[in-house]
Amino acid sequence: MGSSKKHKEKSRDKDAEERRREHKKHRHKERERDRDASDRDGTREKRKRSRSRERSRRDSRSKGEKSSGETRIKREKLDPGYEEGSAEIQPQSASGDASLSVEETNKLRAKLGLKPLELNENKKELGTKEEPLVAETINPVLIQQQKEMREKLAAMKEKRLLNQKLGKVKNLADDDWLDDTAAWIERSRKLAQEKEMAEKRAKLLEEMDEEFGVSNLVEEEFAQSKLDSYSSRDLKGLKVQHKVDSFKEGHTVILTLQDKGVLEEEEDVLVNVGLVDKEKAEKNVELKKKKPDYKPYEEEESVDDMVTFKPRTVLSKYDEEIEGEKKKSFRLSTWGFADGERERELQAMKETLQNQAQSLEMPALAIASEYYTPQEMVGFKKTKRRVKKIRKKEKQTIADELLDDTRSSDFGSRARGRGRKQDNEEENTGKGERWPHEIPQMSDDIRTAEMEMSDEENFTPPEPAVIEEDEAEQELQKQLEKQRKLRQKQLLKDSGEKVAEQIRRFVKGGDENDPDKRNNIVFNATSEFCRTLGDIPTYGLSGNREDQEDIMDFEQEEEKDDAGDSDSEMDENIGWSTVNLDEEQNHAEFSTASATILDEEPIVNSGLAAALLLCKNKGLLDTQMQKVARVKATKGSLPNDNYCIEDKMGFDDKYSRREEYRGFTQDFKEKDGYKPDVKIEYVDESGRRLTPKEAFRQLSHRFHGKGSGKMKTERRMKKLEEEALLKKMSSSDTPLGTVALLQEKQKSQKTPYIVLSGSGKSMNANTITK
Amino acid sequence: MIEVVCNDRLGKKVRVKCNSEDTIGDLKKLIAAQTGTRHDKIVLKKWYTIFKDHVTLGDYALAGKMPQWSYQLVKMCMH
Numbered sequence: 001m002g003s004s005k006k007h008k009e010k011s012r013d014k015d016a017e018e019r020r021r022e023h024k025k026h027r028h029k030e031r032e033r034d035r036d037a038s039d040r041d042g043t044r045e046k047r048k049r050s051r052s053r054e055r056s057r058r059d060s061r062s063k064g065e066k067s068s069g070e071t072r073i074k075r076e077k078l079d080p081g082y083e084e085g086s087a088e089i090q091p092q093s094a095s096g097d098a099s100l101s102v103e104e105t106n107k108l109r110a111k112l113g114l115k116p117l118e119l120n121e122n123k124k125e126l127g128t129k130e131e132p133l134v135a136e137t138i139n140p141v142l143i144q145q146q147k148e149m150r151e152k153l154a155a156m157k158e159k160r161l162l163n164q165k166l167g168k169v170k171n172l173a174d175d176d177w178l179d180d181t182a183a184w185i186e187r188s189r190k191l192a193q194e195k196e197m198a199e200k201r202a203k204l205l206e207e208m209d210e211e212f213g214v215s216n217l218v219e220e221e222f223a224q225s226k227l228d229s230y231s232s233r234d235l236k237g238l239k240v241q242h243k244v245d246s247f248k249e250g251h252t253v254i255l256t257l258q259d260k261g262v263l264e265e266e267e268d269v270l271v272n273v274g275l276v277d278k279e280k281a282e283k284n285v286e287l288k289k290k291k292p293d294y295k296p297y298e299e300e301e302s303v304d305d306m307v308t309f310k311p312r313t314v315l316s317k318y319d320e321e322i323e324g325e326k327k328k329s330f331r332l333s334t335w336g337f338a339d340g341e342r343e344r345e346l347q348a349m350k351e352t353l354q355n356q357a358q359s360l361e362m363p364a365l366a367i368a369s370e371y372y373t374p375q376e377m378v379g380f381k382k383t384k385r386r387v388k389k390i391r392k393k394e395k396q397t398i399a400d401e402l403l404d405d406t407r408s409s410d411f412g413s414r415a416r417g418r419g420r421k422q423d424n425e426e427e428n429t430g431k432g433e434r435w436p437h438e439i440p441q442m443s444d445d446i447r448t449a450e451m452e453m454s455d456e457e458n459f460t461p462p463e464p465a466v467i468e469e470d471e472a473e474q475e476l477q478k479q480l481e482k483q484r485k486l487r488q489k490q491l492l493k494d495s496g497e498k499v500a501e502q503i504r505r506f507v508k509g510g511d512e513n514d515p516d517k518r519n520n521i522v523f524n525a526t527s528e529f530c531r532t533l534g535d536i537p538t539y540g541l542s543g544n545r546e547d548q549e550d551i552m553d554f555e556q557e558e559e560k561d562d563a564g565d566s567d568s569e570m571d572e573n574i575g576w577s578t579v580n581l582d583e584e585q586n587h588a589e590f591s592t593a594s595a596t597i598l599d600e601e602p603i604v605n606s607g608l609a610a611a612l613l614l615c616k617n618k619g620l621l622d623t624q625m626q627k628v629a630r631v632k633a634t635k636g637s638l639p640n641d642n643y644c645i646e647d648k649m650g651f652d653d654k655y656s657r658r659e660e661y662r663g664f665t666q667d668f669k670e671k672d673g674y675k676p677d678v679k680i681e682y683v684d685e686s687g688r689r690l691t692p693k694e695a696f697r698q699l700s701h702r703f704h705g706k707g708s709g710k711m712k713t714e715r716r717m718k719k720l721e722e723e724a725l726l727k728k729m730s731s732s733d734t735p736l737g738t739v740a741l742l743q744e745k746q747k748s749q750k751t752p753y754i755v756l757s758g759s760g761k762s763m764n765a766n767t768i769t770k
Numbered sequence: 771m772i773e774v775v776c777n778d779r780l781g782k783k784v785r786v787k788c789n790s791e792d793t794i795g796d797l798k799k800l801i802a803a804q805t806g807t808r809h810d811k812i813v814l815k816k817w818y819t820i821f822k823d824h825v826t827l828g829d830y831a832l833a834g835k836m837p838q839w840s841y842q843l844v845k846m847c848m849h
Contacts, residue, residue: 099773099784099785099786099787100785100786100787100804102771102787105786105787105788105800108800108803108804109800111803112796112799112800112803114789114792114796114799115789117771117787117788117789118771118789119771
């Protein structure tokens with residue numbers, strides 16, 4: 001072991017020495033190297049120490065012969081290329097690093113698939129110090145020559161290629177047969193022969209075609225080829241670079257294909273030279289106008305044709321220069337037509353869009369003028385005074401009302417209405433004759449009802465004037481009106497006098513010349529009933545039947561009067577035989593009563609007249625008569641009031657409402673005159689009449705089941721007491737009765753005065769207190 | 771032709787002759803052939819730059835035109 005170590009050291013020293021010798025020249029590196037070497041030696045030593053044991057055991061051969069690096073490599077997994085080469089070649093450089101010779105490396109490289117080392121590269125390119133290379137001089141003349149030569153060659157090549165390409169084309173001048181007549185003749189003959197032959201062949205072929213049905217196909221093909229020729233049909237879709245407007249109907253304009261570069265792949269555009277010039281001229285004129293390019297206060301944004309928002313671009317005036325002019329163009333449709341239908345459609349669309357668009361522009365402010373402009377004057381219309389067609393309310397009299405009443409149930413045709421009216425007239429005129437005949441056949445109730453109706457038609461709610469009436473109708477109406485008026489006047493005049501007259505009649509026993517009375521016979525179901533009953537002692541005393549009683553009186557009187565003299569009147573009374581008997585009795589009584597002039601107590605239970613008489617005697621009749629008068633008066637005056645209201649209503653709304661109203665009134669016709677005088681009065685427990693306020697309070701208390709509080713009730717009671725006192729208070733005395741006291745005092749003292757002295761208490765007490 | 775000196779500082783130091791057009795990968799193979807290390811285990815470094823396989827030596831300026839640059843010290847690591 002120790003020997004081996006020694007040996008190693010020796011060899012190492014030798015190594016170092018060698019190195020030093022070798023690198024004598026490179027002094028500057030020497031130190032470095034030394035350090036390097038020592039470092040390496042150190043490491044090696046260490047390694048050797050660690051591995052020495054192994055080595056000694058395993059491999060004696062490797063001792064001293066080989067470097068440590070090699071042993072280590074051997075142990076490692078070896079590179080295949082290395083394994084082959086490593087056996088023979090392991091040259092060590094002076095510095096101890098392995099290096100291969102050029103040949104060896106080349107071999108190795110060949111094995112690895114690399115190209116061999118470039119050995120003389122450096123010399124070739126740059127030369128060495130020993131053999132400096134002269135740099136090539138740059139000769140411009142030579143370069144020029146070379147360039148020319150190259151160009152020439154290229155041109156020649158091109159020429160050759162072109163010749164090759166175009167060599168097959170025959171020149172016109174190349175034909176020699178034109179000069180030689182014989183040749184020409186021969187040639188033409190040949191041609192003719194060929195033609196004939198061709199025709200023959202064609203015929204033959206045609207025949208064959210026909211035989212096989214191919215001719216049709218062929219024809220079609222020919223047609224196709226015909227179609228292929230260029231015609232106006234092919235103009236479809238071609239672009240014309242002018243406005244449609246620039247072509248006028250009936251003018252022929254020749255369009256040519258626009259010039260363009262041969263290589264430019266643009267579509268063909270048709271142009272008319274004249275029009276192009278014209279457009280140019282127009283443009284020039286436009287440019288000459290010198291419009292201001294910059295409009296600082298222009299609208300910020302504008303709207304284009306299709307009313308789409310188009311923001312203003314910056315320096316829009318240069319748009320045309322940058323993007324090129326946009327020319328208006330259109331395309332031809334089939335057969336080269338251009339009717340501008342599309343344009344028109346577009347225009348229409350634009351218009352509609354424009355119409356739809358809402359401009360936010362306000363009309364420019366202008367000073368308001370005081371006068372209308374002529375245009376405004378046209379629009380200005382004088383407002384026509386609307387003449388209100390006020391239908392004159394025909395003062396409807398009773399007659400009208402009568403007519404209307406008849407019409408009330410019938411809204412049919414005019415003729416029917418008229419017929420009705422005539423009927424009515426007849427009724428009116430022939431009333432006197434007809435009624436009596438009819439009455440007996442009917443039962444009493446019905447009769448009386450009818451009679452009443454006939455009488456009280458005066459009170460039926462009047463009809464609104466019929467809007468359209470014939471003249472004849474109007475005339476008739478007028479006539480009737482006149483008559484009615486006359487009658488009404490009489491009636492009204494009479495109404496006042498009636499009372500007096502009646503009284504007079506009662507007193508006298510009645511002179512009967514009043515025709516109205518005769519017509520105004522009223523039969524009532526109740527009155528008739530009463531009449532048959534004969535004696536009801538209280539009848540007529542209540543006052544609600546006064547008028548009827550009254551009228552009954554008249555009847556009786558009439559009957560009495562007319563009993564003897566007129567047959568017709570007698571005829572009237574045909575159905576009244578039984579009644580007559582009664583009346584005769586009455587008459588007798590009446591006469592006796594009148595004879596004894598108020599002396600006897602009249603027998604009331606004998607009849608109505610007796611009762612009335614009694615009333616009269618007692619002074620009650622007077623007031624009763626007044627009442628009668630009042631009733632009569634209301635009968636006379638009411639219709640007018642009613643009429644007015646009704647009329648208005650009738651005009652206001654149409655039939656529907658009126659109908660409703662009438663329907664209602666008709667049902668209660670007999671109650672028409674009945675105007676209840678409703679007065680609701682409330683009294684408290686003490687019988688005092690309550691004011692509406694108080695009444696309400698009472699009601700409310702009763703309703704809620706609780707009254708007002710103690711204080712309130714007390715206060716109220718106090719108030720009431722005071723009120724009562726106030727009422728009781730005599731006008732001549734104070735509430736405390738001082739005057740009475742005074743008088744009493746005076747009486748007792750028998751002095752015309754009393755001494756008012758405030759000194760004595762007793763005195764005071766005397767005077768004031770009782 | 772240039773000569774590259776590779777040292778792994780662990781006892782292996784080789785001088786490898788190669789062209790400047792050779793890639794680092796080629797160089798590694800040559801080194802492997804000389805040292806017996808597998809070529810794919812070799813990492814070549816110069817200071818802290820690791821040379822990449824696909825780049826030629828010329829591009830790494832390992833091969834200069836001047837003769838004194840004809841060999842370079844390249845640290846060789848083995849893994």
